[in-house]
Amino acid sequence: MAVQPIRKPTRLEPWQDPGQKPYVRIEKVTKTFGDFVAVDEVSLSIYRGEFFALLGGSGSGKTTLLRMLAGFETPTEGKIFIDGVDMAGIPPYERPVNMMFQSYALFPHMSVEQNVAFGLKQDGVAKAEIKERVGAILDLVQLGQFGKRKPHQLSGGQRQRVALARSLVKRPKLLLLDEPLGALDKRLRERTQFELVNIQEKLGVTFIVVTHDQEEAMTMSSRIAVMNHGVIAQTGTPTEIYEYPQSRFVAEFIGSVNMFEGRVVEDQADHVLIRSEDAGCDLYINHAVAVPAGATVGVAVRPEKIALSKEPPVNAAANAAANADGRNVTSGIVREIAYLGDVSIYLVELKTGKTVRVTAPNVVRRTEMPITWDDEVYLSWRPFAGVVLTQ
């Protein structure tokens, strides 16, 4: 997992600034369909200009949450504020929100231009201005020559861009996108991701994007909320979510992870020590956790944070405390190697029987690689690599 955010971090992140008022505030919103709880006490604050991703598996309630923001569903409980205004009882056509539908929902009997102009017409914008704005937005999504076509005369990617143009042309303050890139092939998808981020930065719109593609969420968004069974499991920047998952679900949902089970044997202010049968060694982590000694916990270690070597690792000064007495060092036999070009994935079977996944960049050419199948190797990682998970 070598996913990098494609936006530069902004200097002051609004969610860390107590003076900032959130643009969208979702307060303990619950939505039930009969007995089924689709969205369960969700609270979120989203700030102006954010690119906020809702990430979660199928049926986790992402679309339902979005539909409540757009006004197509009413929350069973809780409140939604947009720009400080309580949205209860405000119909979709009066909200400062536009939504791009998962299915695009282009009007089949209208041309591309008419589709895009529809929203402006409803607002009574003057004809000349409509023409100008529609032309400009179609140029932006590179559909300038397609204005006269009907939706069924367009390819999937072109339709998606019409839907995007249609929801952008009204310059909404808040744009909701439901799996906007779901139907695109990988290349078009990556290009459109960049386009979306560009558009968002150029127009300063607040985006809330639903996706179940974690890579997409990681690359595009300023913050991510991970949903699971209608509950927000964690909210944070892509880096926070990836490096500091707060629960097993988040750790396993985002990227791949090795999960070791263990018991806390030493609980100090500057480190914890966890004895793990799974890993076959003690796990040393250089920060305190709020769990009593003796508690059973999970320790998540990302595959790219594990180093492989054929010799026992030398204790570098920085790792001395960690690797003393064989902490954070274990060994096993290479069972599988998947060569992906830039990196290789190794599946190493530990003596304890557990299989550990390790990714390593291919610094040398494949033919010269020192580690091959059935080699006995040592696995080691630094004291900050593990994340202790109690939930």
Place this chain on the structure above:
Amino acid sequence: MKQMGKLAWALWFGYAFLYVPIALLIFYSFNESRLVTVWGGFSTKWYAELLQNDQLLGAAWLSLKVAAMSATASVVLGTVAGLALARFGRFRGRTLFGGMITAPLVMPEVITGLSLLLLFVALEQAIGWPDGRGMTTITIAHTTFTMAYVAVIIQSRLVSLDESLEEAAMDLGARPAKVFFVITLPIIAPAIVSGWLLAFTLSLDDVVVASFVSGPGSTTLPMVIFSSVKFGISPQINALATLMMVVVATGIFIASLVMARQDRQRKRDEQMAVQGG
């Protein structure tokens, strides 16, 4: 080859079954003789006489008027009913209403006719309307039973119509009424047209219900034909039927031409899109 021969025969037989009666009717409309089944030479005199026959022409005119009005009314009401059933979620008694809308489809016409007659008589006694029975009552009666067909057609079209289209329109600022007229209606227009045509046809050939609710001055064409059978059919009726058939056939022909043209246009467009032109 032999198989083909058999199939061809079956085909011919099937088509003969469908079209020989109609061909015969057209053929005899040009018969000189008054006797329907005896060929007396070619003539167009029945057409000439038909044009003098005010009773027959009046009945035909009445039938067309009733059919057009009731089809229009039932399209309006049927669309509203279909919309309510397909769109307004799970209101109380929705299943009951859903079942009830289809009941008139299976109700024996005699019962429909009789119950409507009772209703009209009772209404007349109570509020003095409808004043006697005639075109109004026939139109109302036809609307009641054709509306069910239209509602079913519209409902099934609406069910297959992606609801997010309407939501998208609302999201872009259109109020519900506007959404209906600008988005929903244009998209379901073909279903409405076919509903109208079906209602028109049903009304045009109804004889049972009309017999119950028509008055002395108002006899529809099917009623005239039906009653004249007892006294022997005048070849004028053959002539009238032929004329109506020509009108209907021309209508269908033009409609299918238009549709074929649209289809070709669409295919061309699609090809253009594929080539990325």
